[in-house]
Amino acid sequence: MSKKRDRRSAASSTRRDNRIEQSTRRDDSASDRKLVTIFILFFIVAPVISVIVYRFRFSSPSYPKESYVYQRGLVTTDANYQDVLTENSKVSENTSQRSYTYPVLGYITTWNSRGYEMAKRFNSKFTHLSPVWYDLKSQQASLVLEGRHNADKRWISELRMAGKALILPRVVLEALPVELLTKKKQRNKAINLIVTECKEMGYDGIVLESWSRWSAYGILHDPSMRNLALQFIKQLGQALHSVVSEKNHKQQLQLVYVIGPPSSQNLQQHDFGPKDLETLSEAVDGFSLMTYDFSNPQNPGPNAPLKWIQFILHLLLGSSGNSAQSLTGKILLGINYYGNDFSLSRDSGGGTILGRDYLALLEKHRPELQWDKNSGEHFFFYTDDNDIKHAVFYPSLKSISLRLEEARSWGCGISIWEIGQGLDYFFDLL
Template identity: 75%
Template sequence: MAKKRDRRLAPGSNRSKEIVEPSTEQEQLDDSASSDRRLIIIFVIFFIVSPAISALVYRIIYSPPPIPMDSFVFQGGLVKADVNYQEILTENSKASENTSRRHFTNPTLAYITPWNSKGYELAKRFNSKFTHLSPVWYDLKSQGTSLILEGRHNADIGWISELRRSGDALVLPRVVLEAFPAEFLTKKKQRNKVINLMVTECKDMGYDGIVLESWSRWAAYGILHDPTMRNLALQFIKQLGHALHSESSAKNDKRLQLVYVIGPPHSEKLQKHDFGLEDLQSLSNAVDGFSLMTYDFSSPQNPGPNAPLKWIRFTLQLLLGTTGNSAQSLAHKIFLGINFYGNDFVVAGGMGGGAIIGRDYLSLLEKHKPVLQWEKNSAEHLFFYSDDNNIKHAVFYPSLLSISMRLKEARAWGCGISVWEIGQGLDYFYDLL
């Protein structure tokens, strides 16, 4: 900040000099006024404009979304922090009559598991809410010296036919690569075989592509720490994507799609085995979408929220970089993970607990009649209860407000969402989608 000039006369100075050089006095006055103006501008920026901008950003991110006129949960005032257990028990099975109206218009992928059959029914009921449906059916395994694709016995062709008749959602079964990576990544003939198995299965069964999960398996095998193997892994994904793109879907004659599953980082900085911005850019032409697993933040060993909103935002920043980064243009390919399951953790008197689904959650509400708390830092609801052995538990389960805020985060980034998994949620969750 500029200082005002000292206008005192120097000792022994001649006063007539001030009269002879009036411009010097005027300059000093101008400088003083300019400095005052700068101070005023700085004050306005830091104490008025800056807080106003911060408040506006906060309102954009955290304010309730516009109320859809045909949304049961918004019309009923159910999307709120001060929800009570009785309200959830009474309203959770209700939804708007218009099940085809999409409120979240970005790409939406839903997982369905064979061990949770409710998901199959919900996929049909809310078909129009989804752009991609991924039944968890397949595993690619090593069998001796051979590689086999297991899971066709899980495939439900009748269910797929019903989906085709009632909506436009693409069906991309999930395939988990459990085969030893060294057995096929380093051998061209084996790589080609693996790719051929998956492409052929799509053609034979009439799928629209696949959702591939392999990165976490490769990290567990330790191959992603080796630059050569890591590069081979990326090349394999590219080759698979291009092979799928060269074939067309029986449903709409469009090319088969590849959605790739990626995990969040496990530290504040990306490690060698983490999937990062450079990987995203490298695969962007071969992969149609990236299913980002932004859940499972906590565990029985470290109880806490399922997916803190700040952590989700941090994960997206690590993956996509800061505003203006070229990777920002790839945000539309991210399916931001949203959990429809919760966790019941032991927090006193021992250690334990684990995942719970909707019916478990409702049973706990009915039995314990708890007071639900809204945790601002994580943007999640939770409650505490003591079991029959007087052991204290903490239950974190999604709520209308927590899901709504994550949808808003996805919109802010321009991302889609992926739901794990729809058979685990409550019916009125789908009114938000």
């Protein structure tokens, strides 16, 4: 600025006598140009730059509203069956872009082959994939790990090439719990079977399901048995962490543990609670929380009411002063990709429906989709060929997005049961 002022002052002094009038006109013109420049910069350029900066900071490429389903206005409470039938197979062109930045685990079952295809197609949407393959069972006085015949090495190889999702098969502990937990030899045998299978098959760890089985046997009501159960999980986690992944030699094998929701408003002794979360925090890499199956044929209704989910998270993680609060990043909030078709007759009945079943019902009955704001779920009624009324609850883009936002607000990951049961455009939210 000082150099400009010096040049302008020097030029003015040499021409002051004979070019005053011309200089005055030039100064007026320069002032006008300066005012115009300031106007453009202040009122036009600056706002544009501000908008660009705002979008860059707050609308990152992973923001879900950049996806196809948001652009089409499909994530709405005013959903209708025509849009579902027309749009359900359409997704964003870039299927590798993640919208949900926290961990995402997807379950795949052997009885629904569509899940295998979805895992390959949307591999980059997931951090973990868990094929439901293994059971650890008692065999006379010993143990056996069943399920290797389910393992598809070619599919695993294709997943490795398609993306970076870790492969953690699910293992269900069906072995007699008293024998398993009270005998050191049995515990060591179980852990050795699991770790050896991970090494030989090149897995990145496992998802373990046992708490619900132990609860059904009634052993979790006994404080000493409950403590042995926790010690077994810790021992297994430590054993897995002592082994590095074949895929990534810098990464330990991981343990994700399946936990269910509390059985009542107040935690019971057999429920998995905040103290258990803290006890296992170092040995377990993630907790797959089953926040679904709220209703059943005897009590028809929504599958996973949003307020119920919020209650469970508050009960498990507590307030900000609770030490369990720091473990929110290890919680994988359960989201169902299946629905239920309930019979509303006196002889209540019904059961699970998959995406293809849902679409068939929409095609046949052309129902009005209704939004239940209390549960945060869509549902509809129809009357079957036997004149029996039904209520159908199946996930929608809006219901899933609300649960993703709830998980995001806590800093939680998510776990999906199971990815073959959903509609294609559900994955556009991930």
